[in-house]
Amino acid sequence: MAPHHAKRHNPEPTTTLRMIVTAQRLLHSLAIALLAASLSAAAWAQRGDEDTSNVYMTGPEVRPTAPIDGDLVAAAGRISLEHPVEGDAVLVAGSIDLRAVVGDDLRAAGGIVSLSGRVLGEALIVGGSIAIGPEAAVAGRTWLAGSDVALGGRFHNGVTAYARNILVLAEITGNVRLVGETIEILPAARISGTVTYVSNTEIKVHPGARVSGKIVREPGTFPVLRLPGWPPFRPLLMFGLLAAGALLLALFPRFTASALRAVGASPLSSLGLGTAILFSGPPVIVLLVITIIGIPIALVLAGIYAAALLAGFLVTAFFVGERLLQIARRQAATGYWVRVAALAVALLLLWFVRHLPYAGGFLILLALVIGLGAMVLQAFSNYAGRA
Numbered sequence: 291m292a293p294h295h296a297k298r299h300n301p302e303p304t305t306t307l308r309m310i311v312t313a314q315r316l317l318h319s320l321a322i323a324l325l326a327a328s329l330s331a332a333a334w335a336q337r338g339d340e341d342t343s344n345v346y347m348t349g350p351e352v353r354p355t356a357p358i359d360g361d362l363v364a365a366a367g368r369i370s371l372e373h374p375v376e377g378d379a380v381l382v383a384g385s386i387d388l389r390a391v392v393g394d395d396l397r398a399a400g401g402i403v404s405l406s407g408r409v410l411g412e413a414l415i416v417g418g419s420i421a422i423g424p425e426a427a428v429a430g431r432t433w434l435a436g437s438d439v440a441l442g443g444r445f446h447n448g449v450t451a452y453a454r455n456i457l458v459l460a461e462i463t464g465n466v467r468l469v470g471e472t473i474e475i476l477p478a479a480r481i482s483g484t485v486t487y488v489s490n491t492e493i494k495v496h497p498g499a500r501v502s503g504k505i506v507r508e509p510g511t512f513p514v515l516r517l518p519g520w521p522p523f524r525p526l527l528m529f530g531l532l533a534a535g536a537l538l539l540a541l542f543p544r545f546t547a548s549a550l551r552a553v554g555a556s557p558l559s560s561l562g563l564g565t566a567i568l569f570s571g572p573p574v575i576v577l578l579v580i581t582i583i584g585i586p587i588a589l590v591l592a593g594i595y596a597a598a599l600l601a602g603f604l605v606t607a608f609f610v611g612e613r614l615l616q617i618a619r620r621q622a623a624t625g626y627w628v629r630v631a632a633l634a635v636a637l638l639l640l641w642f643v644r645h646l647p648y649a650g651g652f653l654i655l656l657a658l659v660i661g662l663g664a665m666v667l668q669a670f671s672n673y674a675g676r677a
Contacts, residue, residue, distance in 0.1 A: 344377070351562075352383070361394075365566055369400075371407070378411070384565030384659075386417070395430070399572075401565045403436075405443075412447075416572070420453070422460065439470075448483065465503070468493075475499045528637060535604045535633045539626065545668065546608060552664035553609045561656070564602060564663025571595040602662025604633075609661070611636035 343360030352366040354373050361377035369383040374391040379398070381388070386400040388407050395411035403415055406423035412430035420436045426443030432450070434441070439453040441460045448464030456468050459476040465483040473489050475481070477498030484503035487493050488510045495505065539546055553560055575595065579588045611632030644654050 366562070368562055382566050384562040396428075401568075424459075442478075475501065528641065531604070531607075531637055532630070532634050534600060535607060535637075536630045538601060538604055539608070539629060539633075543626075546605065548668045549605045549661070549664045550609050550612060552667045553606065553660060556664070556667060557660060560660045560663030560667060562663065563666050564659030564661070567598070567662055567666060568659050598662060598665070599658060602660075602665055603658045605661035605665055606657040607633055607636045607640060607661075610639065610657075614639075 345358050347364040351368045352364045353370045357373045358375045362375045363380045365382040368385045371388045371390045376393040378394045379392045379396050381398040384401045386403045388405050390407045392409045396409045396413045399416040401418045403417035403420045406425045408427045410429050413428045413432045417436045420439045422443045424442045428445050431447045434451040436453045438455045440457045445462045450467045452469045454471045456470040456473045459478040461480040466485045468487040474494040477496045479499040481501045485505045488508045575588045615632050
């Protein structure tokens with residue numbers, strides 16, 4: 291009986307091996323699952339039917355070469371849309387340039403979003419920088435969120451905008467709600483409605499701007515994110531990142547090595563795709579939460595999103611560590627503990643980079659999105675190899 295109990299309390303090697311293999315497959319599909327879930331959730335939220343005229347596109351760059359009779363759902367490093375879309379357009383990319391006509395609603399998320407076309411339905415745009423050109427027009431309601439928003443063109447059913455800096459030089463029919471740190475209404479602006487705003491400073495209305503309704507300032511301030519320093523916890527954070535990186539390398543050595551090669555071989559594609567995924571996750575998660583019945587999917591997607599961001603940052607840290615070792619030893623590292631030590635040095639270096647004035651935060655964000663994009667490229671490569 292004793293030997294029998296001992297076997298029950300100690301997992302067999304084959305069982306442990308199966309667990310590791312299963313975990314490896316999970317990481318291989320982690321990035322591709324995030325992107326696929328984002329696209330499918332966005333399409334599901336739009337409640338599109340099984341119309342064969344709908345188009346689904348992805349890759350480093352998406353540029354449709356002909357008009358689209360149905361809906362367009364696309365995710366890429368860069369999206370350029372010059373031909374009309376008859377239905378909805380759901381776009382996720384590092385850079386989005388939309389110059390065509392969208393026959394129904396527009397849903398876009400990206401690092402840089404430029405709109406100079408016409409939207410015959412509603413527009414929901416989330417991005418780091420959003421520029422609406424003077425030729426643009428939106429027939430339905432417009433909702434914008436980003437860091438910098440420049441609002442030109444014509445809007446026929448009001449505008450709601452959340453951004454750090456907001457410039458308004460558009461013709462707007464209906465009420466306008468603006469939430470930002472700095473808000474300016476430029477001379478070219480024509481607003482036939484009430485302007486309600488929340489800001490840390492007084493709104494600037496330049497001479498020549500016309501606002502037919504009232505300008506109302508609501509109480510409150512634009513939230514500026516400032517993370518506490520918490521110096522005693524910084525070593526714990528560094529050890530946590532190091533432990534996560536060591537676990538990543540131990541469980542998925544081949545995938546990690548392949549992702550590192552993708553960083554070196556395709557940095558621009560990695561940057562574009564990583565930026566697209568960085569901005570695609572939060573809007574889709576929020577959209578699923580709003581639908582109520584999608585909350586369980588949103589929770590799962592939020593976990594995948596957080597894990598992907600962590601893994602992406604660690605991939606770039608490993609890449610930096612490998613390059614440091616190549617400089618020091620003139621050859622790639624092969625030992626596990628040597629690579630972990632190189633990771634520790636890379637994390638310290640990135641920590642110092644983080645404190646560089648002005649550029650530090652941007653460089654850390656750059657490291658995160660490049661690693662995330664490389665991981666996705668490798669996941670696509672593995673998926674295509676099995677197909």
